[in-house]
Amino acid sequence: xSRRIHPSVAGAQPFQLAERDPEAPLFESAEGQERLQAxxxxxxxxxxxxxxxxxxxxxxxxxxxxxxxxxxxxxxxLTPAYxxxxxxxxxxxNKHPIGRxxxxxxxxxxxxxxxxxxxxxxxxxxxxxxxxxxxxxxxYTVIEAECLGACGFATAVQINDEYHENVTPERVSQIxxxxxxxxx
Amino acid sequence: xxxxYRDDRETTTVLSRHMGEPEARTLSGWLERGGYEAxxxxxxxxxxxxxxxxxESGLRGRGGAGFPTGMKWGFMPKENGRAHYLCCNADESExxxxxxxxxxxxxxxxxxxxxxxxxxxxxxxxVYIYVRGEFFPVVRVLNQAVVEAYEAGYIGRSVxxxxxxCDITVHLGAGAYIAGEETGLMSSLMGGRAEPWxxxxxxxxxxxxxxxxxxxxxxxxxxxxxxxxxxxxWYRQWGSDESPGTKxxxxxxxxxxxxxxxxxxxxxxxxxxxxxxxxxxxxKRVRAVIPGGSSTPFLTADELDCETTYEGMQAxxxxxxxxxxxxxxxxxxxLSAMRRIAQFYAxxxxxxxxxxxxxxxxxxxxxxxxxxxxxxxxxxDTLYDLCEQLTGRTICVLADSVVFPLRSSLxxxxxxxxxxxxxxxxxxT
Numbered sequence: 192x193s194r195r196i197h198p199s200v201a202g203a204q205p206f207q208l209a210e211r212d213p214e215a216p217l218f219e220s221a222e223g224q225e226r227l228q229a230x231x232x233x234x235x236x237x238x239x240x241x242x243x244x245x246x247x248x249x250x251x252x253x254x255x256x257x258x259x260x261x262x263x264x265x266x267x268x269l270t271p272a273y274x275x276x277x278x279x280x281x282x283x284x285n286k287h288p289i290g291r292x293x294x295x296x297x298x299x300x301x302x303x304x305x306x307x308x309x310x311x312x313x314x315x316x317x318x319x320x321x322x323x324x325x326x327x328x329x330x331y332t333v334i335e336a337e338c339l340g341a342c343g344f345a346t347a348v349q350i351n352d353e354y355h356e357n358v359t360p361e362r363v364s365q366i367x368x369x370x371x372x373x374x375x
Numbered sequence: 376x377x378x379x380y381r382d383d384r385e386t387t388t389v390l391s392r393h394m395g396e397p398e399a400r401t402l403s404g405w406l407e408r409g410g411y412e413a414x415x416x417x418x419x420x421x422x423x424x425x426x427x428x429x430x431e432s433g434l435r436g437r438g439g440a441g442f443p444t445g446m447k448w449g450f451m452p453k454e455n456g457r458a459h460y461l462c463c464n465a466d467e468s469e470x471x472x473x474x475x476x477x478x479x480x481x482x483x484x485x486x487x488x489x490x491x492x493x494x495x496x497x498x499x500x501x502v503y504i505y506v507r508g509e510f511f512p513v514v515r516v517l518n519q520a521v522v523e524a525y526e527a528g529y530i531g532r533s534v535x536x537x538x539x540x541c542d543i544t545v546h547l548g549a550g551a552y553i554a555g556e557e558t559g560l561m562s563s564l565m566g567g568r569a570e571p572w573x574x575x576x577x578x579x580x581x582x583x584x585x586x587x588x589x590x591x592x593x594x595x596x597x598x599x600x601x602x603x604x605x606x607x608x609w610y611r612q613w614g615s616d617e618s619p620g621t622k623x624x625x626x627x628x629x630x631x632x633x634x635x636x637x638x639x640x641x642x643x644x645x646x647x648x649x650x651x652x653x654x655x656x657x658x659k660r661v662r663a664v665i666p667g668g669s670s671t672p673f674l675t676a677d678e679l680d681c682e683t684t685y686e687g688m689q690a691x692x693x694x695x696x697x698x699x700x701x702x703x704x705x706x707x708x709x710l711s712a713m714r715r716i717a718q719f720y721a722x723x724x725x726x727x728x729x730x731x732x733x734x735x736x737x738x739x740x741x742x743x744x745x746x747x748x749x750x751x752x753x754x755x756d757t758l759y760d761l762c763e764q765l766t767g768r769t770i771c772v773l774a775d776s777v778v779f780p781l782r783s784s785l786x787x788x789x790x791x792x793x794x795x796x797x798x799x800x801x802x803x804t
Contacts (some may be wrong), residue, residue, distance in 0.1 A: 199525060200518035205511035235458070235584050241566035246508075246547055257410070267566075280725075281549035299470045300669055301701055303629035303715045337552070337719055338470040338682045339509055342627035343634045346721040349774040352511035373494035 201229035204250055207283070207300050207354040209291055214315025217262050224247070225246075227266060227337035237267040241277055245284050254285035282337075290325040290332035292370050295349040296358075301342035304358070310346045311335055315359040317367055318355075385585065387621050388507075390594065391637040394481040400522040413600035417492040418537040423453070425496035431607035433619040437474075438464055438555075438592030439668065439696045439713070441618075441685045443781050444599075450579035451497040452587050458500040460566065460583050462590040464492050465506040465556040466548050470669035471699035471720060474623040475593035477635050479506070480513045482597070483520035487543065489596030491534065492603055494541045497589050501542045505560050518545055544696055552723035557590040558724065558772050571579050572770035586766060588647045594623055614640035618684035618695075625668075627657060628702035629655045641687065644678040648702060655704035663788070664705045667696020669716050670776030672783035673709075693780070700722040708801045709791045712786045716744035720777035728740040731774035738777060745792065748799040755792055758785060 196204065217223050230243045241263065246247065248259040260274040267274075278284050285293075294314055298307040311333070318331040325332045340349035344356035348366070355366055385518045405411070418424055430445025451459060463486070466473040476488055504521075506514050522545055524530045532540045546564060553559040554569035561583045563569035582588020598620060602610045612618045618640045624647060631653030638647065644666060645647030648654060655661050661676045665685075671694040674681075681691035688695040703712060721735040738761055741754050743756045762782045765774040785792065794802045 196523060197518075197522040199521050199543055200545045201532070203506065203514055203518060203547045205514065206508075206547070209510065233542075236565065239564065239584075241412060242549060242563065243546065243547035246549065277566065277568055281508075281551050283548075283550035298715070300665075300712060300715050301718055302472060304628045304701070304712065305705060336509075337550075337722060338468060340467050340473050340476055340507065342471050342473050342701070343625060344473075345627060345633075349509060354512055 194261065195284045196226070196229060198229040198232050201226055202233060202240070202246070204246070206250035207293055207349075207351050208253075211251065213252045213288065214253075215251050217248055217251065217259055218266060229238075238269060240267055241269070244279075244282075245274075245278055249284050254288050255281040255362035265275060270338045270351040284333055288325070290330050292331050292367075293351050294331060294333045295331065295336035295338070295339070297339040297341070297345075297347040299338040299347075301338075307346040310348065310358050310363065312366075313363040314348075317363055331367075340347075380480070380550055380634075383674070387637055387639045389621050389637065389697055390478065390482075390485070390597055393636075394477060394486075396481070398483055400480075400484075400520065402484065402527055405482075408606075410484050412487055412490055413537065413604035414488050414529065417495055417603050418535060418701075418749060420495075422496050422498055422572075424449060425492060428600055428607050428666065429496070432610040433607070433616070434595065434598055434602060434610065435599070435685060436592055437594035437617065437622070437697070439469065439670075444591065446498050447579070447589060447591070448493070450577065451589060452579070453498075455498060456799050458586040459497055460588040460592055461490060461499040461502045461551060462499060462557075462560060462583065463502060463504040463596055464555060464557065464560055464595060465504055465510075465593045466560060467510075467593070468507055469553045469697050469699065470487055471625060471701045472667065472668050472697040473625045473627075474512055474635055474697070474699075475648050475769055476513050478593050478597045479510070480516045482515045484524065485600060486517075486593055487520060487524055487530070487762045488598045489599040490543060491530065491541055491597050493589070493591060493596055494723065495539060497531060497587075499589070501538060501544065503564055503583070504545045505554070506545060506547055507555075508547050512546060514545065518580045518635070521545055530668045530774055532690075545624065551577050552719075553771070553773060556773070559771065560590060561588065568725065570727050573770055580651070603607075613768045614665065615682075615686070616682045617686050622683075622695075622698050623699065624651075625699040626652045626702070627699070629659070629661070629665075629688050629704035629707070630684060630758055631656050638683075641682050641684045643679075644674075644681050644683050644688075644691075644700065647683065648700060649677060651675070653701075655702065659704040660709055661702055662705045663784075664711055665693075665701045665703075665780060666698075668699040669696045669701065670779055671696040672779045673787055692783070705804045708713060708746075708748055708799070708803050709788050710742065714739065714746050717742050719776055720773060730768040730776070731766050731769045734761050735777055736775060737761060738765075740779060745795050748795070750796040752793070752796055754796065755785065755789070
């Protein structure tokens with residue numbers, strides 16, 4: 192986190208990470224200020240910084256809270272209602288906390304043809320969750336995703352910021368074991 | 376995995392030539408491969424000369440619509456001293472398409488070079504690369520390349536000492552298909568919901584931040600350095616008069632060798648599916664193909680001998696789209712496949728236009744009902760009626776995009792619908 196981020200890419204940092212700190216201040220820190228200023232420097236309007244900053248909140252906290260939206264609204268001279276109207280349009284900003292491993296299984300056409308439904312079911316079975324719900328131990332949230340843009344490598348699964356391709360039901364337990372191996 | 380797959384037609388590897396070579400991602404590796412030489416050439420040219428070469432090359436937009444790129448650039452105002460913008464559309468999200476991510480993750484500098492040359496041609500001082508949010512592994516590679524190029528003076532103030540300045544900013548989307556539509560992209564980039572807007576005004580007159588803007592697809596821009604370095608005649612050695620050049624194909628579904636292939640435009644579709652991709656696995660027969668990504672009309676197995684040019688695919692009753700054939704073998708329930716496609720468009724409708732917001736949802740629900748065995752024969756008429764209601768009545772073409780596969784599947788595979796409705800049984804084998 193301490194590495195200085197070039198302004199040209201400050202608004203394009205991966206924002207679904209396993210490492211999160213839900214309690215970290217958004218802008219009341221040197222890093223938060225640096226990110227805010229770097230993003231603002233790239234656009235002629237403050238409003239254009241909205242998506243990058245929603246992404247930053249998601250990156251830092253794992254989700255975007257009402258408080259985050261208010262804080263962003265204040266920095267960009269927007270109303271909280273406007274920020275909510277935009278945040279709610281985009282599926283990737285989590286509107287509530289999610290499990291440490293956020294598992295998104297593509298079930299769109301090319302994956303559908305290659306058995307994605309069974310992959311999704313296996314992930315749900317093995318994690319003991321229902322779609323969108325977080326497991327009791329806080330480890331997993333599994334959702335059905337729209338096309339992930341990896342159609343030639345069906346079934347595509349995204350776990351936090353990583354892609355897993357050519358996933359079959361048989362590979363699911365191995366993939367989950369690999370995640371736990373990274374510690375939680 | 377050997378990735379991307381290599382076709383033996385070496386002559387057509389223009390865009391994909393250095394894919395699979397990790398060193399090509401770095402600036403030094405890219406320079407060793409002749410990178411940024413075309414930028415040097417472009418810096419010695421006047422903006423309109425660059426546009427002219429691209430016009431002569433016949434390059435057409437690779438995002439699906441196939442609009443001539445040079446002509447699009449020509450719409451931009453010629454005056455200096457006012458902000459102009461280039462948006463690189465890297466929001467690849469058409470189901471079936473996965474080519475832009477390959478360009479960005481293997482050869483990010485090729486795209487950056489294309490962005491810079493295009494920016495010079497349209498007199499833009501700032502390029503926004505709008506990358507779809509899910510592409511985190513890709514954006515890491517791209518970000519690294521942009522920063523390296525900045526630090527070496529290829530981007531920023533007085534590019535390579537030429538006196539011409541251009542910034543590049545990478546911008547991440549957040550999961551909205553409609554942000555790939557050019558006006559939706561611009562709405563999103565300015566910090567709004569990705570809602571498309573009516574044209575006119577066209578982006579070249581009024582785009583982002585009220586300024587003249589051009590939106591080009593990743594593959595389009597990645598094609599530009601080769602054209603500027605080698606000339607328009609070089610590019611026209613491939614393809615047809617109306618559809619020159621090469622194209623990255625994204626082949627998915629039921630195939631022995633799915634993946635990306637770069638091919639000259641015009642290769643028969645059947646050759647791509649059977650010879651290049653090995654046909655359907657396990658000796659099964661192909662039942663249907665959606666040739667250009669999920670928003671294009673279905674072709675039956677008997678209709679695959681078409682020429683894969685923009686005009687050839689149109690003559691065959693479909694569309695080249697993003698050149699992303701989704702192949703379905705004889706075991707495929709086409710009703711279920713169509714339902715899944717419709718579900719996607721219902722999910723992705725931005726909700727501005729009633730026909731689209733309600734219509735896409737209706738289509739998905741009716742198809743689901745038929746799939747569940749509760750369909751009635753009149754549902755077929757209702758679906759045809761919805762095709763009428765959803766065509767050409769909305770701000771953007773998302774509604775039309777679901778009609779193309781739906782209407783063609785009703786026309787060509789009506790027995791599938793009737794079998795589900797009357798016997799609760801699929802015609803797939």
